[in-house]
Amino acid sequence: MKSALVCGAGGFIGGHLVGKLKREGYWVRGVDIKEHEFAPTQADEFCLLDLREEAGCQAALALDGGTFDEVYQLAADMGGMGFIHSAECEIMHNSVLINVHMTHHAARMNVPRYFFSSSVCVYRDMQPGEPELTEADVIPANPDNEYGWEKLYSERMALAYGRRYGMKVRIARFQNCFGPFGTWRGGREKAPAAICRKVAEVEDGGTIEVWGDGSAIRSYTYVDDMVEGIYLLMQSDLEGAVNIGNPQYVSVNELVTTIAQVAGKTIHIKHVDGPVGVQSRNFSNARICSLGWQANFDLEAGIRQTYPWIEAQARGI
Numbered sequence: 001m002k003s004a005l006v007c008g009a010g011g012f013i014g015g016h017l018v019g020k021l022k023r024e025g026y027w028v029r030g031v032d033i034k035e036h037e038f039a040p041t042q043a044d045e046f047c048l049l050d051l052r053e054e055a056g057c058q059a060a061l062a063l064d065g066g067t068f069d070e071v072y073q074l075a076a077d078m079g080g081m082g083f084i085h086s087a088e089c090e091i092m093h094n095s096v097l098i099n100v101h102m103t104h105h106a107a108r109m110n111v112p113r114y115f116f117s118s119s120v121c122v123y124r125d126m127q128p129g130e131p132e133l134t135e136a137d138v139i140p141a142n143p144d145n146e147y148g149w150e151k152l153y154s155e156r157m158a159l160a161y162g163r164r165y166g167m168k169v170r171i172a173r174f175q176n177c178f179g180p181f182g183t184w185r186g187g188r189e190k191a192p193a194a195i196c197r198k199v200a201e202v203e204d205g206g207t208i209e210v211w212g213d214g215s216a217i218r219s220y221t222y223v224d225d226m227v228e229g230i231y232l233l234m235q236s237d238l239e240g241a242v243n244i245g246n247p248q249y250v251s252v253n254e255l256v257t258t259i260a261q262v263a264g265k266t267i268h269i270k271h272v273d274g275p276v277g278v279q280s281r282n283f284s285n286a287r288i289c290s291l292g293w294q295a296n297f298d299l300e301a302g303i304r305q306t307y308p309w310i311e312a313q314a315r316g317i
């Protein structure tokens with residue numbers, strides 16, 4: 001039986017990834033600084049550890065009788081645009097410490113395969129209609145925020161340790177990911193969850209506030225598709241960073257319209273000042289698609305899975 005360590009298993013994507021690895025027949029240890037807020041863990045073993053500390057990383061990696069076959073590093077101090085703009089120092093401090101120690105000790109403990117969760121925030125801003133950027137177009141680097149710079153540095157560190165220690169490093173750059181069992185309130189939630197919550201809380205015909213003018217272009221990837229991509233990539237020979245994202249690009253206004261349709265409500269939008277991030281996104285998925293990956297959920301199908309869960313949470317069910 002293969003063994004896997006999932007760092008960030010108390011979080012949204014890490015929690016779903018544990019479920020995927022269990023379905024694939026792995027023995028899984030999950031690690032996080034907190035328990036999962038919304039669902040019991042499916043991991044065989046769950047450890048509460050602070051991965052900013054070297055000792056925490058060493059304890060996470062220690063396994064009786066050898067090393068983990070696969071390590072998935074998804075732990076990060078992380079949130080939506082509101083958090084990214086207000087917590088620059090925490091992001092750069094905490095996430096870089098997690099990655100410095102985890103990469104160093106995984107390599108020195110001869111972990112054969114190491115996955116790092118990066119983000120399309122490593123790329124520069126784009127204008128609507130610009131041709132796709134490939135992974136190589138990240139250079140010359142000009143991320144829009146410090147979260148992106150931290151990811152870029154940690155990608156390069158993982159690749160350097162991979163070269164030195166012969167560790168097979170796999171790096172995914174995630175587009176926006178959404179689905180049930182993710183943060184939906186409290187300041188760290190991302191746009192799809194925040195808008196689902198606002199729509200759930202307002203009456204039919206009501207008005208919700210949306211940051212910016214609603215024209216920013218994004219793609220939103222349903223979490224099941226993301227987790228399939230992570231797993232395929234980890235099993236593959238693809239070296240270097242790999243974008244994973246739904247090829248359907250929509251404006252924030254269109255995101256609101258889709259959520260309102262799924263909710264069966266007429267919703268009016270009041271645009272207010274707030275952190276919006278980049279204007280536009282358009283990335284090549286050719287590398288992940290070369291492994292047979294495709295997005296099985298378009299935006300509406302993903303929202304149909306997500307909205308009822310957030311609505312039930314908002315109603316306190």
Ligand code: NAD
Nearest residue numbers: 008010011012013032033050051075076117119174176177
């Ligand atoms: P999340 O916040 O739900 O999960 C991250 C987990 O890391 C949390 O449970 C948190 O408690 C844990 N963590 C933070 N500091 C820790 C520490 N010191 N020690 C141990 N655990 C710690 O976020 P997510 O959406 O599941 O994202 C997972 C990964 O994917 C992150 O690296 C994130 O940057 C990346 N990513 C996510 C998205 C997205 O849209 N969700 C997009 C791009 C990249």
